[in-house]
Amino acid sequence: MTAPSVLIVGESLAGTTAARELRTLGHAGPVTVIGAEGHGAYSRPPLSKAVLRGPGADDSLVQDIDGLEIGIVRSAAIAADLSRRTVITTDGREFRYDALIIATGAEARRLAEPGQRGELVLRTLDDARLLRSRLEAAASAIVVGAGFLGMEVASACAARGIPVCIVDIDRPLERLLGGYLSAAITARAEAYGIQCVRTSGLAMLTGDPVHGVTLPGGTELTADLVVTCAGETPCTGWLAGTGLADELGVGIDHTCATLVPGVFAAGDVTYLRADDSGPDRRAPFWSNAVAQGKVAAASVLGLPPAGPPHDDYFWTEVAGLTLKVVGPLPLTAGPTAVEGRMGEGRALLTWKHPDGRSTVVAYGMRKSVTALRVRALGQSVSTL
Numbered sequence: 001m002t003a004p005s006v007l008i009v010g011e012s013l014a015g016t017t018a019a020r021e022l023r024t025l026g027h028a029g030p031v032t033v034i035g036a037e038g039h040g041a042y043s044r045p046p047l048s049k050a051v052l053r054g055p056g057a058d059d060s061l062v063q064d065i066d067g068l069e070i071g072i073v074r075s076a077a078i079a080a081d082l083s084r085r086t087v088i089t090t091d092g093r094e095f096r097y098d099a100l101i102i103a104t105g106a107e108a109r110r111l112a113e114p115g116q117r118g119e120l121v122l123r124t125l126d127d128a129r130l131l132r133s134r135l136e137a138a139a140s141a142i143v144v145g146a147g148f149l150g151m152e153v154a155s156a157c158a159a160r161g162i163p164v165c166i167v168d169i170d171r172p173l174e175r176l177l178g179g180y181l182s183a184a185i186t187a188r189a190e191a192y193g194i195q196c197v198r199t200s201g202l203a204m205l206t207g208d209p210v211h212g213v214t215l216p217g218g219t220e221l222t223a224d225l226v227v228t229c230a231g232e233t234p235c236t237g238w239l240a241g242t243g244l245a246d247e248l249g250v251g252i253d254h255t256c257a258t259l260v261p262g263v264f265a266a267g268d269v270t271y272l273r274a275d276d277s278g279p280d281r282r283a284p285f286w287s288n289a290v291a292q293g294k295v296a297a298a299s300v301l302g303l304p305p306a307g308p309p310h311d312d313y314f315w316t317e318v319a320g321l322t323l324k325v326v327g328p329l330p331l332t333a334g335p336t337a338v339e340g341r342m343g344e345g346r347a348l349l350t351w352k353h354p355d356g357r358s359t360v361v362a363y364g365m366r367k368s369v370t371a372l373r374v375r376a377l378g379q380s381v382s383t384l
């Protein structure tokens with residue numbers, strides 16, 4: 001029997017991880033990756049960190065899959081025909097597959113009205129370069145959305161000495177990390193030069209080109225640049241008519257299988273369908289994209305996945321501080337244990353959840369991810 005041909009749509013973290021894993025697992029058949037971006041695959045987390053600081057980091061982002069005999073097509077997929085097992089790209093080519101892995105990730109959610117120009121977002125390398133060049137000339141900034149991405153962008157502004165105001169309905173990072181960490185991070189962010197503004201509803205972008213926001217109640221804020229960090233939307237337009245996608249993305253099970261035989265999905269484009277372990281859930285983080293890329297590759301080959309399609313490690317850098325988190329999110333209430341000193345930006349915190357699992361957070365404290373994983377499993381971290 002000849003080895004199946006595998007088509008991966010999306011040349012980024014989940015897609016290249018799947019491609020690499022197919023070869024690691026011994027798949028000798030054809031593998032083709034279709035990618036929409038001319039840059040090829042690159043790592044996104046540095047875009048809101050080192051890349052905003054200066055151009056020095058741009059060359060270290062590449063995630064290549066050279067030497068693995070993988071065909072690369074740089075043209076966006078625009079349609080899929082699941083009954084004929086084909087995908088069509090913008091340049092008019094048609095690609096047949098035996099197995100398809102959907103890894104098209106997500107794009108930034110925008111708040112601008114149709115036709116309103118000048119909204120800045122941060123999802124791609126091009127977005128990051130544009131934002132970096134705008135930061136060089138800006139005397140003031142507004143960031144809409146105080147999740148991890150918004151806080152990283154606001155931190156980049158403050159680190160350059162640009163007065164920055166971050167606007168959200170919730171407190172900074174509260175949705176993900178809960179009230180205790182949010183309060184500590186807010187205090188630290190304000191001392192770092194970030195003004196945190198809480199609103200009672202959605203902020204509206206004003207001006208064309210955009211030069212500010214109007215808050216519910218009528219308060220108007222203006223700035224040289226306005227960056228929207230209001231979440232992401234799964235890239236599923238090219239799957240129209242296939243029934244594979246809904247507003248949450250492409251639903252998968254624990255083997256990364258969709259509801260259509262031979263079609264798998266991985267990364268930010270997906271959500272895990274409701275099952276005994278919980279409701280439908282999206283988790284658009286780096287370590288999940290890696291875990292799902294590996295699981296999807298194993299499933300394509302009919303092999304049992306080596307691990308689950310999720311990984312509960314997450315990190316961010318806010319106001320000069322690195323936070324590493326291992327364990328279930330979101331967090332609620334206060335930690336059950338604190339070692340170190342929050343005020344000095346160096347602490348190790350533990351949350352024990354009612355189901356017996358733990359979440360461990362290194363708040364500015366240098367700890368390896370392995371050490372945090374061991375800690376989350378209830379063992380000592382001091383020797384690691």
Ligand SMILES: Cc1cc2nc3c(=O)[nH]c(=O)nc-3n(C[C@H](O)[C@H](O)[C@H](O)COP(=O)(O)OP(=O)(O)OC[C@H]3O[C@@H](n4cnc5c(N)ncnc54)[C@H](O)[C@@H]3O)c2cc1C
Pocket residue numbers: 009010011012013014015034035036037043044045046047048075076077078103104105106107122123124149235238266267268269284285286287289313314315316317
């Ligand atoms: C600025 C930024 C900072 C981040 N920081 C962190 C962090 O600190 N920690 C963390 O855990 N996570 C972070 N993340 C999230 C993490 O980067 C993502 O979870 C990860 O990139 C998801 O990988 P992916 O391969 O699923 O999707 P993506 O990285 O979105 O890649 C999908 C690829 O598919 C391509 N594509 C889309 N549509 C098509 C089409 N029709 N045809 C062909 N190709 C297509 C896209 O162009 C893209 O290249 C960050 C994300 C961003 C944007």
